[in-house]
Amino acid sequence: MLSGNVEQHLADPFEELYGLLERDTQQLQARNCERQTTGELSMVDIYNKDQFREALGKLEERDPRYCLYEGLLATPNTKFLAQVTTEMLIKLEQLKKSFPNFEQVTSDIKEILELEFMGDCKTIKTSPVLLSGPPGTGKTRYANEVSKILNVGDVRQIDVASASAGFIIGGNSTKWKDGGQGLVTKHLQESKCANPMILLDEIDKPANNGHNPLGSLFNLLERHTAETFTDEALELPMNCSHIIWFATANSLDDIPDPIKSRFDIYHVEMPSPQQMRNVIDSVYGELLSNNDWGMSFSSSLSHAVVTELNSRSPRDLYKALWKACAKAVQRDRCYINKMSGLIDLLPIDFGQYQYQYEPKQAIGFY
Numbered sequence: 001m002l003s004g005n006v007e008q009h010l011a012d013p014f015e016e017l018y019g020l021l022e023r024d025t026q027q028l029q030a031r032n033c034e035r036q037t038t039g040e041l042s043m044v045d046i047y048n049k050d051q052f053r054e055a056l057g058k059l060e061e062r063d064p065r066y067c068l069y070e071g072l073l074a075t076p077n078t079k080f081l082a083q084v085t086t087e088m089l090i091k092l093e094q095l096k097k098s099f100p101n102f103e104q105v106t107s108d109i110k111e112i113l114e115l116e117f118m119g120d121c122k123t124i125k126t127s128p129v130l131l132s133g134p135p136g137t138g139k140t141r142y143a144n145e146v147s148k149i150l151n152v153g154d155v156r157q158i159d160v161a162s163a164s165a166g167f168i169i170g171g172n173s174t175k176w177k178d179g180g181q182g183l184v185t186k187h188l189q190e191s192k193c194a195n196p197m198i199l200l201d202e203i204d205k206p207a208n209n210g211h212n213p214l215g216s217l218f219n220l221l222e223r224h225t226a227e228t229f230t231d232e233a234l235e236l237p238m239n240c241s242h243i244i245w246f247a248t249a250n251s252l253d254d255i256p257d258p259i260k261s262r263f264d265i266y267h268v269e270m271p272s273p274q275q276m277r278n279v280i281d282s283v284y285g286e287l288l289s290n291n292d293w294g295m296s297f298s299s300s301l302s303h304a305v306v307t308e309l310n311s312r313s314p315r316d317l318y319k320a321l322w323k324a325c326a327k328a329v330q331r332d333r334c335y336i337n338k339m340s341g342l343i344d345l346l347p348i349d350f351g352q353y354q355y356q357y358e359p360k361q362a363i364g365f366y
Contacts, residue, residue: 042081042121044194047238049077055236064174068181068234072189079194081242082152083122084113091149098282100275102142105129105266109146124150124195128221128245130203130260132252133268136313138279139248140201147197152244155197156187160213161205170216171231184220185231185238195242203259204249214259221245221262276310283317287325297325298342308347324349 056069092110096103109126116123131139140157147155158169171182187196206213219225220240228237247263249255271279284301288294301309312320327349 042083042123043078044081044242045078045239046188046194047072047077047236049073051236064179065233065235068174072234075189079191081121081123082150082193082195084117084124085122086117088124088149088151089114089117092146095145095149097278099138099142099145100278101137101268101271102131102266105131105264105268108264123242124152124244125242126244127264128247128262130247130249130255130263130265131268132249132265134270135250136315137268137270138314139268140199141314143197143199143246143248146246147199147244150197150244152196153192155199155246156183157199157201158183159201161202167232168213170220170229171233173232173235179233181233182216182231184216184240184243185229185234188238188240188243194239195244197244197246200245200247202249203247204251204254214256217259217262221259271314273310277306279314280306280309280317283314284321287318287321293325296343297328298344301345304347305345305350308350320350321345327351 052069052073056066056073059066059069089110092106092113096106099106109129112126113124116125129143131142133139144155144157147153167178167180167182169182169184171185172179174180184198187198188194200217203214216229219229220243223241226241226243227239229240230237245263252260252265280301285299288297288299309317309320324345325343328343328345331346331349332343
């Protein structure tokens with residue numbers, strides 16, 4: 001159990017956490033083994049199997065709900081709740097360095113998880129989070145990084161701006177030609193745990209097609225009503241109360257007040273010039289680790305390259321660094337005529353021109 005503020009009175013803010021990591025992992029594994037034996041795992045029902053089986057028995061095979069119910073019943077009706085671990089808390093602390101302009105939201109999430117860590121269940125839970133700020137600040141990338149740290153499976157991103165119909169979130173009755181199951185219950189059905197993450201991207205820009213996709217959120221974002229949320233296509237309730245919600249917006253002006261009141265809202269600014277060094281290093285490290293060719297490049301960037309990148313937005317960094325790596329390979333081959341160990345990026349690699357290899361003309365007569 002974490003006691004007090006783990007950073008207090010420590011020369012190294014991670015010292016106590018690192019010391020607890022191995023012990024915490026061993027205790028969690030031992031507790032899970034014991035609970036598996038006694039049937040006391042932190043499991044929750046996400047739908048009533050008997051209720052859906054009974055409803056299925058009353059349907060004809062041509063009824064669109066028949067396939068929906070069959071698909072749901074083929075998946076577990078109980079799922080485990082992903083738990084907080086010491087490793088997660090350590091990574092969240094490190095996330096403050098990689099995303100310095102998100103430090104406040106990271107701190108708040110970490111504090112809630114430290115509180116949950118004190119209990120026996122250690123369930124991962126947070127209030128719905130709305131990240132507001134100008135385009136390019138890294139809001140979507142941040143939410144995806146949090147999802148990786150929490151280890152709750154793939155985040156389901158719903159692009160509200162391009163949502164083709166109002167039922168994209170909460171489903172639409174199969175009595176209509178375009179009826180179908182919503183993305184929320186579908187994601188819960190397919191998820192490995194009962195508390196997966198859903199990201200509502202650009203929630204301030206719902207498609208202007210006469211159907212408001214945000215209507216379902218009035219129930220989904222309140223834990224007590226989400227517990228018995230009914231997808232319009234399924235017509236029977238599912239327990240969506242443990243879903244972790246993130247949303248992004250460029251502006252709060254066009255978001256209905258009742259929706260805003262259900263979120264913890266954080267305004268995110270562009271990183272300061274001082275913060276950009278950490279952001280650049282984080283994006284570059286992610287680029288190298290995500291690609292097997294990354295081992296061919298130096299893991300650090302020169303001051304000159306950082307200066308070259310300092311004026312770019314976090315959104316543009318990944319693409320700029322990716323293209324620069326491609327140009328650096330051509331530069332290394334063209335001017336040295338071989339791969340010479342680890343490749344260092346240079347400011348020239350961020351130019352717009354292409355490197356061309358011009359072999360020397362052979363001496364002799366034709």
